[in-house]
Amino acid sequence: MNGDRPIYVLDTNVFVEAARNYYAFDIVPRFWKSLIEQAECGQITSIDRVKAEIDRYGDGDDLKVWANSSFRSWFASTDEGVVLDAYRLIIEWANEQQQYRDTAKEVISRGDNADAWVVAYAKANNCVVVTHEGDQPKAIKNIPIPNVCKAFDVRYTGIYKMLREIRVKIC
Numbered sequence: 001m002n003g004d005r006p007i008y009v010l011d012t013n014v015f016v017e018a019a020r021n022y023y024a025f026d027i028v029p030r031f032w033k034s035l036i037e038q039a040e041c042g043q044i045t046s047i048d049r050v051k052a053e054i055d056r057y058g059d060g061d062d063l064k065v066w067a068n069s070s071f072r073s074w075f076a077s078t079d080e081g082v083v084l085d086a087y088r089l090i091i092e093w094a095n096e097q098q099q100y101r102d103t104a105k106e107v108i109s110r111g112d113n114a115d116a117w118v119v120a121y122a123k124a125n126n127c128v129v130v131t132h133e134g135d136q137p138k139a140i141k142n143i144p145i146p147n148v149c150k151a152f153d154v155r156y157t158g159i160y161k162m163l164r165e166i167r168v169k170i171c
Contacts, residue, residue, distance in 0.1 A: 006126075006155070007043060007044065007125070008127065008157075009046060009047065009076075009121055009125075009127040009129055010045070010130045011114065011118050011130060011132070012050045012053045013132045014131060015063055015067070018031060019066075038166055038168065039071065039074040044074070045074050045075075046075050046076070047078050047114065047118060048077050049112075049118070050075065050114045051068075051075040055067070056112075083117075083125075085124070086120035086123040086152075087116055087120035090108075090120055090123075090152065091108070094108050094116070097143075100143050101140055101141055103141070104140065104143050108143045116148065119148045127154075128154075129145060129155070130159055132159070133145045133146055135147065
């Protein structure tokens with residue numbers, strides 16, 4: 001927490017969807033400036049594993065360039081002990097769940113998949129996860145971030161609700 005205000009940790013899909021769709025860099029540059037301003041105030045962050053996904057799939061696009069220049073300082077490390085402990089618990093939990101297929105368990109357990117890491121970071125640091133994924137109680141082919149958040153009592157929200165809660169105006 002940042003005083004009384006929550007700190008929001010952004011999932012990869014928040015950046016990717018914004019860049020490729022509704023907040024493209026050439027259409028709404030103010031959105032990207034707002035993210036930096038909110039990060040400077042300690043209101044939002046993301047993690048190194050999200051940056052790695054952006055780097056891996058970005059191929060020099062605007063998002064990759066922005067992430068590596070303008071937002072680079074706000075991708076927090078997941079190498080701290082409390083995050084690693086939370087991550088281990090999440091992976092153990094995922095592998096014990098009979099609801100999900102083995103392929104879903106394999107995907108979330110891959111170290112290069114940021115999903116479990118985002119929740120682990122939020123759990124360890126008392127943050128709110130921001131994702132485009134929705135709660136899917138009957139999911140079997142994947143393990144949605146909100147399902148993991150619920151299992152570990154981690155608050156999650158979407159980008160629009162976060163923007164309203166931190167009172168971002170894009171004009």
